[in-house]
Every structure is written in C-alpha cells, then in structure tokens.
Amino acid sequence: MDELESASPAGGGTGSVRPRLEDVAERVGLSTASVSLVLRGVPGPSERTRQRVLKAAAELGYRPDRTASALASRRSRLLGVMVDVHSPFHAELVEHLHTAAEEVGYDLVLSALTRTRDENTAVETLLAFRCEALILLGPVAPASALAALDRKAPVISVGRRIAGADLDVVRTADDDGVGQIVGHLVGLGHRAIAHVDGGKGVIATDRRRGYREAMRHHGLDERISVLRGDNTEAAGEQAGRQLLESGDLPTAVVAYNDQSAIGLVTAFRRAGIDVPGAVSVVGYDDDTLSRLGSFHLTTVSQNAEEQARQAVAAAVERLDRGRTAAREIVLAPTLVVRGTTAPPR
Amino acid sequence: MDELESASPAGGGTGSVRPRLEDVAERVGLSTASVSLVLRGVPGPSERTRQRVLKAAAELGYRPDRTASALASRRSRLLGVMVDVHSPFHAELVEHLHTAAEEVGYDLVLSALTRTRDENTAVETLLAFRCEALILLGPVAPASALAALDRKAPVISVGRRIAGADLDVVRTADDDGVGQIVGHLVGLGHRAIAHVDGGKGVIATDRRRGYREAMRHHGLDERISVLRGDNTEAAGEQAGRQLLESGDLPTAVVAYNDQSAIGLVTAFRRAGIDVPGAVSVVGYDDDTLSRLGSFHLTTVSQNAEEQARQAVAAAVERLDRGRTAAREIVLAPTLVVRGTTAPPR
DNA sequence: CAACTCCCTTAAAGCGCTTTAAGTGCTGGT
DNA sequence: ACCAGCACTTAAAGCGCTTTAAGGGAGTTG
Secondary structure: OOOOOOOOOOOOOOOOOOOOHHHHHHHHOOOHHHHHHHHOOOOOOOHHHHHHHHHHHHHHOOOOOHHHHHHHHOOOOEEEEEEEOOOHHHHHHHHHHHHHHHHOOOEEEEEEEEOOEOHHHHHHHHHHOOOOEEEEEOOOOOHHHHHHHHOOOOEEEEOOOOOOOOOEEEEEOHHHHHHHHHHHHHHHOOOOEEEEOOOOOHHHHHHHHHHHHHHHHOOOHHHOOEEOOOOOHHHHHHHHHHHHHHOOOOOEEEEOOHHHHHHHHHHHHHOOOOOOOOOEEEOOEOOHHHHOOOOOOEEEEOOHHHHHHHHHHHHHHHHHOOOOOOOEEEEOOEEEOOOOOOOOO | OOOOOOOOOOOOOOOOOOOOHHHHHHHHOOOHHHHHHHHOOOOOOOHHHHHHHHHHHHHHOOOOOHHHHHHHHOOOOEEEEEEEOOOHHHHHHHHHHHHHHHHOOOEEEEEEEEOOEOHHHHHHHHHHOOOOEEEEEOOOOOHHHHHHHHOOOOEEEEOOOOOOOOOEEEEEOHHHHHHHHHHHHHHHOOOOEEEEOOOOOHHHHHHHHHHHHHHHHOOOHHHOOEEOOOOOHHHHHHHHHHHHHHOOOOOEEEEOOHHHHHHHHHHHHHOOOOOOOOOEEEOOEOOHHHHOOOOOOEEEEOOHHHHHHHHHHHHHHHHHOOOOOOOEEEEOOEEEOOOOOOOOO
16 A cells, blocks of 8 residues: 555656656657647647657656646636634535536645634635635625625635625525424424524524424424524533533523534433433434434535535536526435434423 | 735736836836845845835835745755644644744645555655655654655654654653543542553554553553543544443543543443543643533643744754754643543442 | 946846648659 | 649748746935
8 A cells, every 4th residue: 555656666756847848848859839739638649649648758757737737728627615724514515516616627725714814805716826716614704795706706606605796506406405493393292492503693593493483394493492502512512511400491492503403412412301201302404413323413415526526516607618697506405313312301 | 904915006907917026127217136135134135125115015016036045055944744634632732833834934745644645655745845854743654764765855754743753843742641641530549440452553552552661650550451442532432332332341441532532432422421520531732622612621641832932843853954863852741631531330 | 528327227138838821741643 | 844732841930828037216324
C-alpha cells in the first residue's frame, strides 16, 4: 500500500523544476499546441501523435499546471464550497460533493466558516480562486446579498430555501420532514409533542412551521409548544432542563437538529428520565452524531448524497449548458426510526 | 448584518467582467506596474500614488486574480492541507490553521480524505494547485513515500512522528500524554488499567508504548492489558463488550482516542455499568465529542491551536526563510480531567 | 549650465498554458 | 497538371499579473 507514490521518476529536490508542456513537446518533437490538444482529449491529433504524447507525458511525470491553464482558458473548473467545518452534516455533504464533482471533471475548493471567518470572507476567498460556481451549505446571509453574489458567479444554496431570489436551491422539504416525525410520534400514541426550534434562520423557520402544521393536521392545535433553541447541543440541554423544571414534561420532543436532540437526551438521562421510556426525542439530519451507539437517535435523513449530486449538477448546467433560469430542487426527506422513540409511558 | 455584501458597486450579471489591474491603472492614469507595487505593499511608490491607487481599487472593487499572480510570481502563497473530513480533531486543526495562515499571508487549500479519495489523490490535487508546502494531518503513508513527496514541496506531518525521514513534524508527545493519563488513574487508586489501542499506525504505536511504559513505571507490569481497536466508536463498543464478557473488568480503561472512548462508555452504560462509578474511561484528543454533555470525557488535549500555529510557522520558515534542515516540534500534551474518571469502586 | 543624484514611474518580457487562424502535405477527382 | 478537400499540425496572440532594467524629472553641485 505505497500511497503517495508519484509517477515522477525524477524527484530531484525542491529545486527540481516540474516539467512543462514545452518539455513534453520537445521530447516528442511536436508543438505545445498539439500536446495540449492531446492532453485535454480534444479531437484533432492523430492516433499516432496521441500515443507518443501520452507516453512522453507519462515518462516525464507531467502534471498540467492548473494555475496556468485556468488563466489561459479562462475556466478554472473549480467549484467553491462554503462549509461550516464544525457541522457533521456538512462534512458528509462535502464528501459526496467531492465524488460528484470529480465525475464531471471539476475540482472543489473548500472555504471553511470558523469563529473568525464569516461568510463574507469565505466567499471572497472562493471568488479570488476564480471558482466558477459557489455551492453554499446552509448560508445565513440575506437573500439580497446572495442574489448580488449570484451575479458574479452562479450560486447554489444547499439546504436553505431562498425567498424569491433568483438563484438555484437544492434542499429537502423541511416542513415535510418534521411532518413525518410528528406523524410517526402520533402514530405511536403521542399527543403532548413539543418542539425545540433552531432560532431565527430560514431552515429553523421551515421546520417550526412544519411542526405547527403537522400538529394542527393531527388536531393537536392545543398541544403546540415551541421552545427556543439553536443548532447546538448546549441549546438542547438547556431546553431539556427548562422542560424538566416546568414540571409539565411532554411525552415527545422534536428537536431542530441532531445536535440539539442529543443535548435533550443528555439532559433527560442526567435527570433520570429514560429515553425513550419516559420521553421520546427526535433529531434531524441523520448525521454522524445521531448514529453514535449511545444515542441511536430517531431522525430524518436529508439524503446528503443526492443533495450533493444535485448541487453539482445544477452548477454544471449553469456552467456547461448555459442554463440561466433559477431552479429549485426539493428532495423528499426520509424518516429514520432508531432508538429514541417509543410509545408514550 | 449584511454578510456577503461586496465592495463592488457594479454587480452587472454573470457577464460583467471583474476589474483587472489595468482598469485600476487606467482610472488613476498610471501603469499597471505601479498599481501592482502599491497593492502588494512593495516600497517605492510615493505616498500620493499609494493613496490614489488604493482609492481607485476600492472604488472598482478590485480583487487581484490569484491565478494570474501565482503564475507571474511563481509563488502561489498556498498551503495545502490534507484532512480527514470525518475527524472532529482535524476540523479543529483546520480552523486554527486558517487563522495562523492568514496572519502570515498565506491561504489554505483543503483536500479531503474520503472513502473514495486516498492520500495519494488528495496530495496530487494539492500539488496541481501549486501549493508551496503540504501540511498533512495524521498521514498514514510510509515514511519513504513522504520523504519522496518532500522533495517536491516541503511536507509537514502533523500528529504523526516520521521515523528517520528528513521532514518536518509537529506533534505532541503521545507517550507522555498516555503517561499522564495512567498517572492520573494510578493517583486515583486504580491498578487494573486496560488499554484499547488504535491499531497499527504510528500514532497508535506511540500511545500503546506510552501505556506500557507508564504501567511499568508504576510497577504494574502484571496488569498490562492491551485490547485491539482502532479509531472508531464501533471499535470502542466492541472492546467494551469484550471486556464485559471476559468477566474480568478492569477499574479503568484508556482508549486510543475520544471516539473509541465514547464507544466504551456506551457499551458500559448499556450494560448497566456506571461510568465513572464502576469503571473509569479516558479518551485522547479533547475533540468536540469528548465535550458532549452526556460524556464529559476525561481526555488529553493535543493543543490544536498551538500545533496549527507551529505547522504554519514551519512551512513559512521553509518557504520564506530558506530553512532546509528538518525540524521536529514536540509539544507537551495536557491532561483534561472531566467526568469519566473517579476513584475505583 | 553640464553632470550627478535621488526618487519615482514604466516598458517590456515573461509565467505555463489555451485557442484559433493559418499552414502543410496528402489523396483523389477531373 | 490542377485544384478541392481532408486530416493534421503549428505559429502566435493572449490570459492578468509580477518583476526588473531602464527612463524621466526635479534638485544639487562644481
């Protein structure tokens, strides 16, 4: 398993220059133009030329210089991805984006969101790299800002719906997902079902609405109860404590996401309340955390792979097929029933 | 909070060309050379010129084209980072690498390791981007391959010691870290301390050795017990079950990393064994998982921030200050006592 | 006032590639 | 013989920037 082994036989110290197109051309006695054509698989060169060039390139361990070709072709074949490095769900998306992009001949450049690096900075970096399209995972910037950005490069918002703005969106139907959760709980016999929301973002809003509508749909208008939260474990714990102190514990709690759900489970268990024996808890995202053995969380899968594939496809349509009309792709989420839901006590 | 708002007043559709150096030059009636000098902060241009250029650049919303400047200067000012997208610890490192790199005027390009993307591919991508140095997080490739790679671009191995090979390493003293853990446990009164290892990698080897040596140091040679594991939660759970079935439960278990430790905790708790009441469990890395409220794992911090800073510093020394001799920077790990360790029953 | 400095500014030559118009040498038809 | 047509091949002009040697103007000096 000799990884990192490179084709280059040279390896002559940091000083050794890497072979250029010209070196390959010289070796076969052709022009750089021909070599370029062959290497890019453009039709034209004869079979004989093709073979010789390929051979020479391999022997020299030639790797085209992306920088130069990007400059010359005015195409970077780069997709910029803005990602929250702390989100397990984003990690999953990135993984699938990588494979999807590779399949269509694009590369990814990741720009991480951190405590000191906001969406603005992250996106600027992407633009400076000349990314041809921007795939933003759960952006929080206002629609107007995203629309403005879209004028510089096609923007694909993943996971977040953009009200009215004229740009591509790939997401799952969050309200539907929460609807499925509520349906599942009602099916188990629950009626006192609370929701710990995710704050003020668009995604949180959709999920909250999904909860409300589903409750109403099941004739549980009276039982609607929304606690304030966010996307962290801490918020879940906090909400859990609040619920415990209120003395009026619901029989099931629907959290904004898996992290929040885990916080809830933790708070309950610490208080000696069995999950799902005494309270059922449901998350959202089906991320790595939810699969941890000690939680085994019932949750909703957003189908990261399909979303990634669609996002890349959307970018490619814009870039290579000249689509200009915005498209919104809404995927159906699927309920994943695991171990934190059971009939009410 | 209008994120993504760009300085560009233009925003004229995808078709609008972004301003070039020449446009700025034209606007102030100077040559591109002068503008370039000003924008890069090179001494020479007069104060007056400086001001005018800066103003014009701002007005046009000019952003230099990295691609072009990289090509022209033969310097990309890019550090390539190979990262396992699924490791919470890597996520943390990346965050700090970003800030550290930014401070010294470099940018990061991340290449993610995934199920279908091995170290080889990841590194090739980095090289194609013309990264000037490669920061590899916990590489598993053989030392010889890394050494070969180092001939193309300075390689900095983070977290993993490289036997003999002549390249930079930034890591913490893993054996010492585990030594501290064992010391802590012995101090609490434990004697039956088992270790669930991390498999065959170099890091795992060091930690295992650290465990053995520490046990011997405390006169516990007879109690040395190493179970096979890896870096996953599943391995921890598996080891936990094995321990339970053996009927000879130790009073404390030292896991290879936090994920594995969490598996152990899960297995124990599921079997009704209290942690830390009946068994103490310790992890390693101090990653996000270990801080989850429901685990609150005692662990060892590898000081991600300092490692990141040192890694970037090492790269900069090589690139900007011409250092050629390899350097190994070994940081001291620090024990983080949280809630999964207590005196033995 | 010519000769020298200093300071600033710029012309021009690339960086390693892509791209397209313009070859070049064939074959074959007339 | 001549030209059309075909199948390749290549010269040359950039892409947007950096870099360096050379240029120009104002101030000093003898």
